[in-house]
Amino acid sequence: MPNRGASHRAFVGCIEPRMNPSTPNPSTGELTERIAATISAAGGVIPFSRYMAxxxxxxxxxxxxxxxxxxxxxxxFATSVSVGTLFGELLAYWIREAVGALPGLASGPIDLVExxxxxxxxAEDIMDALELAEGDEQRRFRYRIVEPSALRRSWQLERLARFGDRVSWSDTMPDEIRGVxxxxxxxxxxxxxxxxxxxSGRCWVEQGVAWCGGRFEWAPMTTPSPPEWILPGALEEVLPDGFVRERSPAAVAWWGAASAALREGCLIAFDYGLETEEFLTPARASGTLRAYHRHRVSDDLLSMPGELDLTAHVDFSAVAEEGLRHGLSTWHRERQSRFLMRILEAIQRTPGRFPEWTPSRVRAFQTLTHPEHFGRGFRVLVQGRGPFSCGS
Ligand SMILES: C[S@@+](CC[C@H](N)C(=O)[O-])C[C@H]1O[C@@H](n2cnc3c(N)ncnc32)[C@H](O)[C@@H]1O
Structure with missing residues (x-):
């Protein structure tokens, strides 16, 4: 099943036929009008980040x-979660065996905050796996979902109702977290x-969005270049005109807020992304921002707002730097396949503590780790308070 990490590689340079804009969903029209009105109220241009939000x-x-x-x-698009229950089962195993054994979490409740x-x-896959493996012991784990959207919370409530008060919700990150x-x-x-x-100007120009002749168009803004993006002179000389790069202060700020809330335990994020220097290569000259619709990728980023998923590669260096700034240390920063492989090795060393490897679990593991699926483009970042003192 195609996924966005794989599609980024498989489709680079290949432009899918434009989706038919003559049959828009009615809410697309309403959203278009609302964005156009926002642009007009802002004086004609808004940052792309506002458009994307x-x-x-x-x-x-x-x-x-x-x-x-x-x-x-x-x-x-597919995600590791949508591949099946295995991704949650592997993570539940890692949480129990590695995180649950950390000296600071050896007793008392453990928060799992998603x-x-x-x-x-x-959440359902992880809770089911913990329940199966630990019986009463799993009651140490309290699942909390941070969900600002009332609608998405209603979807989650429906699915997770059977866990009763062992799953709870909040709009924002809790102040103090002991767990994951x-x-x-x-x-x-x-x-x-x-x-x-x-x-020629040796500077980065922010791309805004304007509403011109009944469609959204790119428009330059006058924001100063991000200070952290000052390039070494040699690179400035060779970087081609029009090279595109994205920046996600919101993702970095989210990681910072989560780091600040963590008292004991760790943060773990799976995603597709790169280290900062990997963005500045010829293969990434048009940036990593893409639009997805029905398992196809489009470079038409400004059409059909609300109908397309918009997404860009994560800058793992910037995110990890933020965690370090908040006093965390990096426990794992590697491909998802390597991380899951290590969990598999730990499972094999402790027989009887993981569900049976049925053919569908084996297939799911291959999908999660194979380079053409989730194995190559997807990475994991784990940062925690204090040094990591567990085996896996
Ligand atoms: C690409 S989907 C991934 C869904 C799921 N985690 C999976 O792997 O299948 C990203 C999800 O993050 C949600 N999201 C975005 N910003 C968020 C925020 N600040 N807090 C909580 N959820 C957010 C989106 O609404 C969307 O449901």
Whole structure:
């Protein structure tokens, strides 16, 4: 099943036929009008990050505000969660065996705090796996979903009702967390800024969005270049005019807030992304921002707001730097396949503590780790308080 990490590689340079804009969903028209009015009120141009925030999250109209069925086989893209229950089962094993054994978490309740839970499927898989493995012991684990959207919370409530008060919700990150803050494909879903290199002016120019002749168009803004993007002289000389790069202060700020809330334990994020220097290569000259619709990728980023998923690669260096700034240390920063492989090795060393490897679990493991599926483009970042003192 195609996924966005794989599609980024498989489709680079290949432009899908434009989706038919003559049959828009009625709410697309309403959202278009609302974004156009926002642009007009702002004097003619808004930053792309504002456009993306409205296209994805405008209440009742944005892409993630309309249906839980955007993720998975019948939706627009697959995630590790939508591959099946195995991803949650592997993570539950790691939480029990590695995180649960940390000296600071050896006794007392352990918080599992998820953000970006969408329809609650990962939470269900993790809770089911903990319940099966631990019986009463799993009652140490309290699952909390951080969900700012009332609609998405209703999808999650429906799926997770059977866990009773062992699952709870909040709009914002709790103040103090002892346990694990987890996310899958959350960081890539934060609105990004889009910048274009001006070779003659030797500066980055922020790309805004204007409403011209009944359609959205790119328009340059006058924001100063991000200070952290000052390039070494040699690179400035060779970077081609028009080179595009995205920046996600919202994702970095989210990681900072989560780091600040963590008292004991760790943050873990799975996503597709790169280290900072990997963005500045010829293969990434048009940036990593893409639009997804029914398992196809489009470079037409400004059409059909609310109908397309918009997403960009995570800058793992910037995110990890923020965690370090908040006093965390990095426990794992590697490909998802490597991390899951290590969990598998630990499972094999402790027979009887993981469900049977049925053919469907074996197939799911291959999908999660194979380079052509989730194995190559997807990475994991784990940062925690104090040094990591567990085996796996
Ligand atoms: C790409 S989907 C991933 C869904 C799910 N985690 C999975 O792996 O199948 C990203 C999800 O993050 C949610 N999201 C975006 N920003 C969020 C935030 N600040 N807090 C909580 N959820 C957020 C979106 O609404 C969407 O449901």
């Amino acid at each position: 409205m296209a994805l999250y405008e209440p009742g109209l944005g892409y993630y505000e309309r249906s839980p069925r955007t993720v998975g086989r019948d939706g627009d 953000a970006g839970a969408h329809d609650g499927r990962w 803050i987890l996310s899958n494909e959350l960081l890539d879903a934060f609105p990004v800024e889009r910048w274009r290199w001006n070779a």
